[in-house]
Amino acid sequence: MRPAPLDRKLLRDLLRLKWQVLAIALLVACGVSVAVMAFSAQRALSEARAAFYEDTRFADVFAQARRAPLSRARTLAHIDGVTAVDVRILEAGLMDVPGLSRPAVARLISLPQDEDHALNRIVLKRGRMPDPTRTDEVVALDTFLQAANVDLGDRLTAVIRGRAFTFTIVGGALSPEYVYVPAPESFMPDDAHQAVFWAPRPAVERAAGMSGAFNTVALKLAPGASPRAVMQDVDRLLAPYGGRAAYVREDQASNAFLEAELKELSTSASILPPVFLLIAAALVHLVVSRLVDAEREQIGLFKAFGYGNGAAAGPYLRLAALVGLLGAAGGGLGGAAFGAAIVEQYRQYFRFPVLEVTFHWPAFLGAAGVAAAATMLGSIAAVRRAAALSPAVAMQPPRPASYRAGLLDRIVRGSGVDQATRMIVRNLERFPVRAALAALGLAASLSLLVGTQFMFDSLDAVIDQAYYRTQRWNESVGFAEARSVGAMADIARLPGVIAAEPVRAAGVRLQAGGREELVRIIGLEPGARLQRPLDGEDRVVPFEGRGLVMSEALASRLRLAPGDRVHVEVIDGAGVSAVLPVTALARDYSGFAVYMDRRELNRMMREGDVASGAQLLVAADARPAFYRAIERTPQIIGSSSRDDTVAAWRQAMAEAFRVMISFYVGFAGAIAFGVAYNTSRIALSERARDLATLHVLGFGHWECAYILLGELAVITLVSIPLGIVGGQALAEGMGAAYSRDELRLPAVISPDSYGLALVAYLAAIGLAAAMVAPRIWRLDLVAVLKTRD
Structure with missing residues (x-):
């Protein structure tokens, strides 16, 4: 069946404008692919989490105690709204792992005695x-086995509560509590040094010396039950046994990090696609407007032969829709590939039995519909102009352009500026709206390049602030129980220790103005040198009596300022509470930090002069001996290395950001290329006759190319400052959008990042110019000069 005349015209237009159409479709594809990628990855994580949590009966409420009798489990089960209770023993200690220089932190957890009613079940992988x-067999967290190169059948020894517990690893498992395992002093994973073991209850009782008791409890709630009411009852029942404040699933470390990642995917899907679609709509407007102006006579002939307004305008509207649908199809394919790449990266951090990406059809169909609508809306003005043309007006020659002295002509007279440059400036002055749209499109590209490069610089700023300015220790240790500060003398005598300072950390609930947060108060020496809170000017913030020094982010969350008072409820130890003043704010990009004079914190907790850990400066060449010594010290159950943490941060964040930045750089390059190519092609179409005439009059090919691409060069230069300003604004917006409780990203952009963004930006524009410029040499002068357009 032979296509209708207007359909054949549409096909001819598509073939003739194929490169312009493809350039715009590329922008649409970028926008659609971001939406498909984000929603596909989000669905993969959400479905994997939901299935894993359901299969393992992941609890809704968690709590800890020092030592509670098993009989309390029955009392907890009778709390209104509780449907299941699982009590266990969890103890930690240090463990030497062959092949690792630093000891690993070992968590030993008792297996449930009644698997049918157990919560937080583990899933055996091997x-x-x-x-x-x-009493000497355990199942280990599979991520630890892989990261530490430990095999089934290997025997390891952990020091738990001062007792050496030697065991054989007989299986590897996954747990809903440890889908993501952050290191103690960082939110980044350190799988090789974070070991989790499950053993039969008799074995854990023997290792921990806790027969007939438990120290951790998980509860499942009935639908509609009040978590807050349940937590209050749990806290009341466990308070006599050294209970810590109960918390809900949303605050569980692994789940909270996963939830933050899902939020970031939603943020990506909402920020980027509109940018691409708006620019694509603007380019469609330029292309279709140019096409309608060039085909005035054809439109007039259509109407003279009886075609109505809708039929005459239809090919242009369908052209715009096809651009959107073509881009949407490419975006669907790209989104599927990018989604698979993101999910593959997630497998390195989030450990689920099954994590498979599936194409998100609703996101694709929705994005494709929006893309087609955006490109069609971009063509509406031109389509309406085509429909409004009457045959008599359309077949008349267009009104000649009005030429007059421009700004440059009035400023520079005579031969101060060559004729080619004057032509460039005059043409820009004749079409200011088109030039402004092109400049804004290119500025958007540069803004995206600059704004996304900040992530690397921001990470460096966070590391520098958190681990080299605020924290200046390179090793830290944690004690099983708070110990007399006199024990610091023993710590200071450990091999390689140059300096040692005591620390008292306590979990607290802060309440102010109806808002509350669970955080840790870090008690430091007033003259501490290994860790000190700093203000926004990097000045040390002094402690004032019982006052709190609070991080700016936490103060903002609680809406507090220096001089305000906050209710502090200690969730460790005796559970005391007090109302304390906020005396100063500290700039802290990592975590919600609260600092206090250690001695005042101990007085508030009604304790003696004690410390829960120590921060150390250890000589680099003595670290192996230091690690061997702390492995033999029963009171030390935790160890952290600043250098290992920073290295893990850099590696993990570089991997994550590298994939993300690759996407953004490619997308931003697509914007720059699409805008530059279409701007140059439209200029060539409009000025082909003029350039041919100039060539006949003696202008060379290079001069003609200079006139054509000079406009693009001017627009490019004008857009650079706009793009840099926009990039800074985008960096601030993305920093706020991607920041989370455990990490806030300052909008810091280094000169190197600006340079890299400009190189990528100019390269994309240069590629577009290189594709258009050779057409000057291929102009058919006879054919062009015969053409009225």
């Missing part, structure tokens, strides 16, 4: 479960 009749 090997077998421990023999209930043996």
